[in-house]
Amino acid sequence: MTKLLDQEYRFLHKSLNGWSRLLLLLAAVTVAAAVFFPLWKLHLVAPQYADGLDMVIYTYKLEGGGLNGNDLDEINLLNHYIGMKPIHQADFTEMQVLPFMFGVFFLLALRAAVFGEMKAVVDLFMLAAYFGMFSIGTFYFRLYSYGHNLDSTAPMPTQPFTPLIFGTQKIANFTQSSYPEMGTYLLWAFMAMLLAAIWFSRKGRALPTP
């Protein structure tokens, strides 16, 4: 048991080799870039909307697709018939935090690259994983809230529902699909690079205990 714990301790105190540090630099750039790309896209298609209506989520903004970004207004306009609260960017409080967090990840990745410590990478990976899952959780909760707090006096009473977070489903005359976009892929690439950085230095030299 003690041996195992020692191994674990030594592992966490391994120094990072050049490849790992390079990967961390790349990871830093990747997570910084992710801020500027859409994270997720909701796409709604109906007979009257053959080209579909798009709602695109960035770290810092909510954007409608279509001409002049009018799709978001159009989605809200349609939603008012079922008594759904309008979807406003201002309601997405995480959008005030997300870019900041991505910045933190950027700095921590740089820090790990400069310090060259295994534990710094593990810390960052755990933090990012937790943050990612938390974000998906709040995103789900938000969708759930929109779909469950429907005005009972709405012209078209509808069973409460949760818009899909991942996949495709049918809601009334609409086919709703929801899939990650480039920003999320970059975030996943960031995570993968952190894991790779750990992997490449797994057999490295443990730093002498101070």
Added chain:
Amino acid sequence: MKPLPKFLSALATAGACAALLAGCGKPQTGSASKGNTDAEITQAAVDSYVPPGEKDEYYLFYSGGHSGQVFVAGIPSMRHIMTIPVFAPYPGLGYGFDEESKKLLGDYTWGDVHHPGLSQTDGNYDGRWLFVNDNANNRVARIDLRDFKTKEILGPIPNSMGNHGSSFVTENSEYVLVATRFSVPLPKGTVADLEDYEEKFNGMVSGIKVDPKSGEMSVGWQILTPPFNWDLGSTGKGPSSGWAFWTSYNTEMAHDQLETNASQLDRDLAAVVNWKAAEQAVKEGKATEMSGVPIIDPAKVPGVLYYVGIAKSPHGMDVDPTGHWIVAGGKLQPTTTVLNFEKIQKAIATKDFEGEFRGVPILNHDSVVEGEVPVGLGPLHTQYDGLGNAYTSLFIDSQVAKWKMPPWTDEEKKDLTSVVLDKIPVHYSIGHLVVAGSDTKNPYGKWLVAMNKLSKGRHLSVGPAQPEDSELIDITGKKMRVVYESFTEPEPHFAQILKADAIKPIEVYPKAESTDPNAIWTAEEAGQVRKGNEVIAKMTAIRSRFVPDRLEAKVGDTLTVHITNVEQASDMIHGFGLVENNMNVVIDPGETKTLKVKLTKPGVYPYYCTNFCSALHQEMQGYLVVRNADAVIPDDEPVNPASLEAVPDTNAVDGEPAVPATSMPKVPKEG
């Protein structure tokens, strides 16, 4: 067109067989399918068929004649797509009801649209504007092809009576040129005896100046002419750039029984106008002024106007795409007269004149005419495919003649019947015809539309009133082929064909471009105020409600409603129909319109959305309460009550969406 999938060919075949069977039962005189083989009919069906969901390759802008409108159809399907209201009210689009379109129409409720002309840059369509003339009330209108709306109506043009000889657009849209069909004593309002027609009546050629940026029109100058009845014309291009040409059909200057008295001379004088020289003459101060317009007397300003005799009572006078040849159709002589512009220039330079009329030289006919082509009876109007072929409508023969343009060989010149290549019957009595892009330097060719004046029962009978007949003719082969026939409401006189990809119309007025000071974009701004006897309301329309949905007024009030359709989605159009008040305004997405109603009867008048918009379109309504004139309304506070604040933000759909937005004005006591 894309090659059709197999099943469509099969469909076309089935349709063609059905047509054949129908033809077998009883002989159909003059049927387009008569004598055509099964395979030919199938091919025609396939060539003109545009499957559901697919789009046409060309726009066809027909003039609507005395309907006062312009019709838009697609080619090759010939499907009528839209009517653009121009000179007459059109409730379907709310035209002539809101203040802006009422102002455009002025005091007139009809016009007579004859010859649409697309704007050009460097002799090719630039897709900006479509100009149309009003033969009846001497006006010219400009339609913007960005939104297919009439933007401007100029006129009645001073000193100009019977605006038939237009709208002929110059090579770079510098001018829309106009010539008068009628002559009257000038300035308008002058009275003279008809017996003094020759001396006291005058015609006019006018240059309507077009602002190159805004398209705004103004009367640039006019050339005074004898009281010949000017007919059709066209503008020069290439070598004939800066020139324009019109036929006339009353060189006799008859003022009664024109049918006979204007048909006496073997040749009528056509006008050869150097419009650039006219423009220059005005700049040099050689014009006098009448009714605020600089008038050029061509006898005093040489070089502006020449005449040339054309046989006989001609109609069309069309410059070919190269600008070298001008073809006039002699209505009462079975020939078209082909003029050579180089020879015209030479005759002018060498003063090769056969006489003069009131100080204006008449070019020596034989020196400038390349030949008279025996095309058939009643040649009216000629179009070109840009491949050296001309197509002339033959009114009396009910045919289109295809013939070879000069240069001709000596052998051909000896017997010009040899240049007539093909003739095809049309149904019936063709007036105008249009080849795609004929009046540009680079015609699209491919399709010809015959605009036949008589349909004579080729359609399901609709009683004594009859539509016109429009036939689509394929001109790509050696022989012309009629591939489709459609029926058009009265009455196309001419048309323009524009490649679909030459324009990209908007379908929503972008909110960012709105300049109407009365536009509002949120329900919070909606409401009404009273100023004396005027009640002014600002209203939003959105699926599926008006805000406010209640208006309060009194008998004797003038109600003004500024209504903004705050939608930004294509085809989300709302109407505002006010019952028993003769009011229907249609508001496109992002548009603001203003309507005014004088309230004369007490009562409660519903208003409702007239243009189907949504599942709850029927619910989109409100009430106008008109109280007795002596009802006391407590104060003049703006009616924009608290309940409005609970109304969802119309732009972002805020708040409680299901609660109907209702403005609750202060309820006045009945006096």
